[in-house]
Amino acid sequence: MAQNGLNNEETMLFDPEILLNIDYNAVNALMSSAGTDFKLRPLNRTDFSKGYLKLLQELTTVGEISQKQFEAQFDKMKLTSDGYFIIVIEHVPTQTIVGSSSLVIEHKFIRNCAKRARLEDVVVSSNQRGKQLGKILVETVKALSVYNGCYKISLDCKDTMVPYYESLGYKKEPGNANTLVIRHNL
């Protein structure tokens, strides 16, 4: 480890101990069945070199992000108190990130200064499908939202994904299930 304690290899977005403390039984069982080649952990500052951004390209446009830009964004998220909990699944033999999802926490005044959780940016590499890695990622984010004391967790999704998320416990609330958007021309 570097003398200043800022060993890049060890810099995780959040304390990995948290993943041992969440209500994790369902996730552990799934991880076991996925096999020993996979490791679930917080996003790491070195994951630029392990294909994290390449994985995100399977989700949507990523653009050309330099290592420096990646690290700056990582640092901004890490400095945000209780804001960003991005988890990844690393395929250990190839040192490649093959899955990721994000818990984003919004702090509010309502409901006794409550926290609201959002599930964002769930992606599994196309060559690792069928191993329930997506379910592991979604269930872990849910457990992390409970661990962090969030009063609810929500997501926006396409019509085609509704049955999948319903199977994992998410519900459309009657009369209260609309997402509306304005897209800006940047």
Place this chain on the structure above:
Amino acid sequence: MAQNGLNNEETMLFDPEILLNIDYNAVNALMSSAGTDFKLRPLNRTDFSKGYLKLLQELTTVGEISQKQFEAQFDKMKLTSDGYFIIVIEHVPTQTIVGSSSLVIEHKFIRNCAKRARLEDVVVSSNQRGKQLGKILVETVKALSVYNGCYKISLDCKDTMVPYYESLGYKKEPGNANTLVIRHNL
């Protein structure tokens, strides 16, 4: 002003100059028609004493929040880089907060380390309805999201509110307009 610069009266959640720099024509016109008794500005650390939390009670459960808790939550939001832009409308003669809405910004890696905006917690005091204060709040948050370089702004709402937000430019995207939720028992 206090010697240390931490004059509570002057501590705003974000630089009020921003409100002068956003694309603001529509909002200015509306503010003029609302009358000179109203002032639009960032949430202030002293707004606990101006009824900010009482106003939020018109939106949902707030609970018993002490001034100290309010200030701690305010400070956490203020320390979050480009995270929280809560605006309020003060009724100047009574020094009462009669309207509020929040721009919450999520930082992402996708889309060249993009920012995504959310409109949250729009509320106008029931005794100040009919003056288009809600429209002022919603339009200002939209302008703030452009000013901050967000690629989109979204909101979740009840069915009954869809026509209102559609009238202000928000759209349900075909096949992509679902909000799903899990509520946790805290």
